[in-house]
Amino acid sequence: MIEITNLSKTFTLHNQGGVVIPVMQGANVSVGAGECVGLIGASGAGKSTLMRLVYGNYLAAGGQILVDGLDVTQAEPREILALRRDRLGYVSQFLRVVPRVPTLDVVAEPLLSVGVDPETARIRARTLLSRLNIPERLWSLSPTSFSGGEQQRVNIARGFAHEYPAMLLDEPTASLDAGNRETVLSLIEEAKARGAAIIGIFHDEAARDRVCDRQINVSDFTPEAAA
Numbered sequence: 001m002i003e004i005t006n007l008s009k010t011f012t013l014h015n016q017g018g019v020v021i022p023v024m025q026g027a028n029v030s031v032g033a034g035e036c037v038g039l040i041g042a043s044g045a046g047k048s049t050l051m052r053l054v055y056g057n058y059l060a061a062g063g064q065i066l067v068d069g070l071d072v073t074q075a076e077p078r079e080i081l082a083l084r085r086d087r088l089g090y091v092s093q094f095l096r097v098v099p100r101v102p103t104l105d106v107v108a109e110p111l112l113s114v115g116v117d118p119e120t121a122r123i124r125a126r127t128l129l130s131r132l133n134i135p136e137r138l139w140s141l142s143p144t145s146f147s148g149g150e151q152q153r154v155n156i157a158r159g160f161a162h163e164y165p166a167m168l169l170d171e172p173t174a175s176l177d178a179g180n181r182e183t184v185l186s187l188i189e190e191a192k193a194r195g196a197a198i199i200g201i202f203h204d205e206a207a208r209d210r211v212c213d214r215q216i217n218v219s220d221f222t223p224e225a226a227a
């Protein structure tokens with residue numbers, strides 16, 4: 001489902017004389033349906049960079065990233081947008097939303113955008129918000145005024161609303177209490193059970209050991225010159 005082959009990445013510092021910094025070289029990662037692969041490696045090793053490359057936020061210097069058959073490194077912007085809408089989910093640590101949209105609609109939106117009927121979408125959104133302990137009195141309000149932890153849980157509910165065949169998870173259990181952490185781990189297990197291919201970054205080692213089938217040390221892809 002996700003096939004990364006010989007991937008490399010450089011950053012060009014345009015405001016510092018155009019210095020080119022190689023940060024990744026020869027990265028190979030393969031994630032099958034129903035599998036979760038955890039990215040490990042020291043701070044600065046390139047875990048976030050690899051996720052951003054897969055999501056199409058960064059341009060690769062070389063190599064290939066196939067997500068459900070689409071090569072993200074070569075794809076047109078409209079193809080990337082369609083991939084993100086239908087097949088590739090991304091759960092970051094932080095919620096970014098349009099102001100004044102009620103929480104229930106924020107969570108239902110990914111389903112509506114793939115053509116799920118509004119009633120079904122709202123039922124799924126309600127189920128997820130309940131499971132993540134967002135009190136019902138908050139569902140009609142915009143999450144912009146919510147606490148950090150509430151926003152994070154709304155973000156997770158939104159990220160798991162549509163059953164994407166491929167998912168990227170960036171610290172999904174960070175700073176959650178035990179009960180909500182357990183819910184998120186269950187959501188990940190359920191996604192795997194329905195066949196999702198997942199790449200995740202988890203500093204929470206116990207969480208990583210529980211949901212990841214394999215771990216990949218991104219330091220192995222650090223270019224010689226930069227190591």
Ligand SMILES: Nc1ncnc2c1ncn2[C@@H]1O[C@H](COP(=O)(O)OP(=O)(O)OP(=O)(O)O)[C@@H](O)[C@H]1O
Nearest residue numbers: 011021023041042043044045046047048049050218
């Ligand atoms: N936009 C950028 N411009 C220049 N260099 C960058 C940029 N983003 C990341 N880097 C560099 O790429 C390398 C990998 O960074 P990255 O954020 O992917 O590491 P990480 O493994 O996710 O670290 P952490 O665990 O601390 O989040 C670092 O050396 C970093 O300085």
